[in-house]
Amino acid sequence: MKQQEQHLQRALRSCAEQAIPETLDLWPRIRAQAAAQPSIQRANGRALRLQRVPIALLLILLLSGIGCATSVVIRKAFFEDDRGLSDIEHAGLVHDVNQSETIDDVTVTVQRVYLDARRLAIGLTVHGAEDKQYFIGSRGSPQLNGIPMRGSITISGSGDWKVVNGNLVETEEEGFVYDVQVFDDVSAAITQATLVAPGSPPVMVRVNVTFDVEDVHRDAAFAPIGPFNFHFDVPIHPSQRIELHQTQQAAGIAVTLEDVLITPSLIEGRLCFDPQASGTGWQPDITVRRPDGWLLNDRALPSTSAACHTSQIKGTGADHTGVWTLTVNRLEHDTKTVSGPWTFEFTVPKE
Amino acid sequence: LEKETWMDEQLAIARLRQGDINGLEPLVRAYQLRAVRTAYLIVRDRALAEDLVQSAFLRAYERIGTFDPSRPFGPWFLRSVLNDALKAAQRCARQVSLDAPQAGSDRLFADLLAATTPSPDLLAEDGEIRQAVWHALGKLSAQQRTAIVQRYYLDMSEAEMSDHDQCPPGTIKWRLHQARQRLAVLLRPWRAAELHTEESARAAYSTEQEI
Numbered sequence: 262m263k264q265q266e267q268h269l270q271r272a273l274r275s276c277a278e279q280a281i282p283e284t285l286d287l288w289p290r291i292r293a294q295a296a297a298q299p300s301i302q303r304a305n306g307r308a309l310r311l312q313r314v315p316i317a318l319l320l321i322l323l324l325s326g327i328g329c330a331t332s333v334v335i336r337k338a339f340f341e342d343d344r345g346l347s348d349i350e351h352a353g354l355v356h357d358v359n360q361s362e363t364i365d366d367v368t369v370t371v372q373r374v375y376l377d378a379r380r381l382a383i384g385l386t387v388h389g390a391e392d393k394q395y396f397i398g399s400r401g402s403p404q405l406n407g408i409p410m411r412g413s414i415t416i417s418g419s420g421d422w423k424v425v426n427g428n429l430v431e432t433e434e435e436g437f438v439y440d441v442q443v444f445d446d447v448s449a450a451i452t453q454a455t456l457v458a459p460g461s462p463p464v465m466v467r468v469n470v471t472f473d474v475e476d477v478h479r480d481a482a483f484a485p486i487g488p489f490n491f492h493f494d495v496p497i498h499p500s501q502r503i504e505l506h507q508t509q510q511a512a513g514i515a516v517t518l519e520d521v522l523i524t525p526s527l528i529e530g531r532l533c534f535d536p537q538a539s540g541t542g543w544q545p546d547i548t549v550r551r552p553d554g555w556l557l558n559d560r561a562l563p564s565t566s567a568a569c570h571t572s573q574i575k576g577t578g579a580d581h582t583g584v585w586t587l588t589v590n591r592l593e594h595d596t597k598t599v600s601g602p603w604t605f606e607f608t609v610p611k612e
Numbered sequence: 613l614e615k616e617t618w619m620d621e622q623l624a625i626a627r628l629r630q631g632d633i634n635g636l637e638p639l640v641r642a643y644q645l646r647a648v649r650t651a652y653l654i655v656r657d658r659a660l661a662e663d664l665v666q667s668a669f670l671r672a673y674e675r676i677g678t679f680d681p682s683r684p685f686g687p688w689f690l691r692s693v694l695n696d697a698l699k700a701a702q703r704c705a706r707q708v709s710l711d712a713p714q715a716g717s718d719r720l721f722a723d724l725l726a727a728t729t730p731s732p733d734l735l736a737e738d739g740e741i742r743q744a745v746w747h748a749l750g751k752l753s754a755q756q757r758t759a760i761v762q763r764y765y766l767d768m769s770e771a772e773m774s775d776h777d778q779c780p781p782g783t784i785k786w787r788l789h790q791a792r793q794r795l796a797v798l799l800r801p802w803r804a805a806e807l808h809t810e811e812s813a814r815a816a817y818s819t820e821q822e823i
Contacts, residue, residue, distance in 0.1 A: 266764065269795070272745035273765045277649035279742070280658055285648060287662060288640045291669050295633045558663065 284598050289590050293548060294556055344557070344576030345526035346382055346438065349375050352579050354498055354525055355384070362489045366390065367474055369397070369489040376466060377524040378500040379573060381410065383439040387474055395474045397437050400488050403470040412443040439472075442527070442573055463496030500524040501581065501609065509603040516545075516589055516603040519569070523581050523609065528557075530587055533569040546590045549574050552583025552609070582611045617642075621685050628676040636673050643686055644669075646766075647693045653761045654697040656750060664696045690766065691776055694758060701754035748798035756791035763788055 349355060354375055361370040366389055373384035381403060387395045402409040415438075473487035501523045508517040519531040532545055549557040557574045589603040620638055627635025644665060651661035672679070672689055679688055749757055762768045762776070770788070774781045 268741060269745060269760070270764045272742045273653060273761065275742045276746050276749075277653055277765065280652055281645065281649045281661070283645065285645055285662075287644045287648070287666055287669070288637055291636065291640055291666055292633065294666065294670060295636070295673065558666070 284593075286591075286598070289600075290546070290548065290558055293588075293590075294558075345380070346375070346440070346575075348576055348578055349382075349498075349526050352525060355382075356495045358493050358495070360491055360493055362491065364489060365486050367395070367486050369472055369474065371470075371491050371493065374468065374493065374495045375498070375526070376405075376468065376495050377498040377526055378522065379412075379443050379524050379529060380526050381405070381441040381443075381468065382526075383470065384436070385439060385472075386436050389474075397439070397472050397474050398485075399439065400471040400473050403441055403468060405466050405468060407467070407469070410441055410443050412441055415440045415442070439470075463498075465494045466497045467492065467494050498525050503607060503609065505605065505607055507605050507607070509605060511601040511603050512599050514592070514599060514603075516592075516601075518587060518605040518607075521585075521587070521607065523577055525577060527573050527575045528577050528585075529571060529573045531569060531571050532589065534592070543570070544593045545570055545572060546593060547572050547574065548588045548590055550586040550588075551576075551578050552580070552585060553578055581609045584608050618684075622681065625676065625679070625681050625685060628673060629681075633673065636669060639672070639685060639689070640669055643689055646686075647690060650690065650761060650766060651693055651697040651700075653749070653765055654694075654754065654758050655700045660700060661697070664700060665693055668692045668696055694762065694776070698754055698758045701757065745795075748795050751798055752791055752794060756787065756794065759784070759787045759791050760795070 355373045356375065358371045358374050361368055363369075368388045369385060370388075371383055371385045375382040385397070387397055389395060399414065402411070404410065469490075469492050471487070471491070472489040473485035474489070475485050502520060503523070504520045505518050506520075508515050510516075514534060517533045519533060521531075522529040528549060530547070530549075534543065547558070551557065555576070555578065557576050585607055587605045587607075589601050591601055592599040621642070624635045624638045628639075629635075647665045647668065648658075648661050651664045652658055655661055655664065668689065671692065672685075679685070749760065752760065759773070762773050763770070768776070770781055770784050773784045777784065
């Protein structure tokens with residue numbers, strides 16, 4: 262093996278070893294998931310049904326010669342890429358916008374948008390020259406009613422589909438879902454608007470967002486095309502906050518679940534540890550069981566203070582009412598793991 | 613596999629075939645680290661990599677009846693993980709934090725637009741090759757990245773890759789050639805002038821992105 266290849270091999274190992282520590286232990290999660298096997302089977306069946314919908318839609322479009330495959334691309338991405346997004350798609354909560362802007366023969370179209378107290382998801386497409394492929398990113402932070410959002414952005418590219426030699430094949434990406442998860446309430450006004458009871462009239466919020474586009478295959482220095490500016494009004498979907506302040510003890514550590522916020526796309530829990538386990542760098546590994554039996558797994562997002570962590574887990578389903586269980590399986594640190602579990606149960610009442 | 617390990621694995625698979633989920637534990641303990649690290653290099657997201665591997669283990673449990681017990685479990689399982697990771701990576705999810713406390717948020721914004729090289733301050737830190745390779749890997753297509761991981765992380769031969777991907781050896785050779793060539797371009801030494809020009813452009817861009 263050449264020296265350069267040996268460097269590459271060492272670098273790959275180093276990247277992997279640094280990110281995934283030897284202490285990794287998936288067995289408790291796998292055992293818990295297997296114990297709920299009937300739920301898993303139900304979940305898998307539902308996911309398969311959801312995935313079939315856009316493919317079936319596309320086949321109809323191809324056969325009928327109607328050229329609106331881009332919206333199918335976005336639908337497909339909303340369905341497949343994220344459990345929370347597939348929930349809101351399934352519940353019919355995504356708002357059509359269909360706003361375009363063109364710069365230098367590149368057209369960005371914001372097709373569909375979803376907004377709740379913790380999440381802004383935008384389905385968009387980028388079209389340019391036929392042989393080009395693009396990435397997209399936002400310039401600055403998106404704004405809600407003029408207030409910048411803080412959180413994390415995920416951009417998911419989605420392949421288009423076409424028929425080649427009689428087979429349906431996935432081609433290069435052209436559709437994207439731009440997804441912003443927010444960690445804190447962006448303003449008192451918006452917080453108030455998001456906490457109204459389900460079924461209340463929709464509260465409209467103005468979204469301002471600016472995108473830049475980059476040619477994927479360009480090797481030259483960073484030179485984005487843009488800015489593509491968009492301003493539109495969308496309804497913000499209501500959320501429910503439940504105050505709990507429940508404390509559980511395990512492994513000599515007290516963990517308190519202060520409150521949960523449930524939006525149509527995710528559940529957020531605020532967890533605080535006692536002083537033994539506080540400090541930065543801790544990451545709780547969490548499983549949530551929904552009232553319908555679905556199991557959701559995730560890790561906490563960045564801590565809100567030295568002793569408290571905000572955890573957002575995608576996928577809340579259509580009906581939030583009933584008994585939920587949130588289990589902290591273990592607390593992980595770079596160098597050590599404290600195993601629980603700390604289990605919390607709470608009920609979301611019917612309105 | 614050593615004889616003892618082979619026997620343990622056979623015992624575990626026999627328990628799984630009888631519907632005993634506890635048979636999965638020794639297999640998880642034996643293969644989880646390699647599987648998650650492999651998936652991570654392809655999908656570039658730890659939580660997603662863990663989810664993929666967790667699902668792959670549960671699927672192995674469900675489909676153990678289709679597994680030929682005269683063959684080793686590892687390659688059969690890793691094949692499934694590689695396929696899942698490739699599919700997930702083709703959806704091309706890339707994440708970036710908007711939070712200032714996450715060090716270097718302006719740099720992460722540039723990464724969002726797939727910057728072609730790590731910034732000079734990153735290069736000055738320890739592990740500059742690792743950082744450069746990590747950034748460059750992110751610029752490869754999911755299929756090219758998977759090929760690099762198969763060849764250089766999993767140490768698969770071109771023949772094994774050909775068997776795994778069910779395509780001719782020539783295709784594998786060409787895919788690896790293309791991936792290596794692109795990596796070579798992305799990892800080429802940056803001249804001082806290029807660094808200066810690019811950093812200026814990115815700094816200007818980052819200023820506009822502050823939140």
